Amino acid sequence: MMKISELQVKDIVNMGNGKRLGQLTDLDINLSTGAIEALVINASGKMMGLFGKESEEIIIPWKNIIRIGSDVILVEVPTTFERKPMKFEPPSTPRKR
Numbered sequence: 001m002m003k004i005s006e007l008q009v010k011d012i013v014n015m016g017n018g019k020r021l022g023q024l025t026d027l028d029i030n031l032s033t034g035a036i037e038a039l040v041i042n043a044s045g046k047m048m049g050l051f052g053k054e055s056e057e058i059i060i061p062w063k064n065i066i067r068i069g070s071d072v073i074l075v076e077v078p079t080t081f082e083r084k085p086m087k088f089e090p091p092s093t094p095r096k097r
Helices: 004-008
Strands: 011-014 020-029 036-042 054-061 065-068 072-075 083-087
Touching: 004 020, 020 054
Parallel strands: 011 072
Antiparallel strands: 011 020, 020 036, 036 054, 054 083, 065 072
């Protein structure tokens, strides 16, 4: 068994070209089955786009994971994988009454 915190410190590498994609930032979980559907990676290498800077998320379906090793997660992703723009927005300030 493996903890999420153990997965978060592993580099995620694309087997097709050997490039490092980033590290795990989130999981997509099917709530009805409890199965992990996909890994979510922040492609910028930072945990969040700070100060309004945009970063991108890479969504890797669970079926594309080749192997989870001691230091790395090997995945197979096509050259056109799903990217979603992600923008950090600070919480709104509370209204004065």
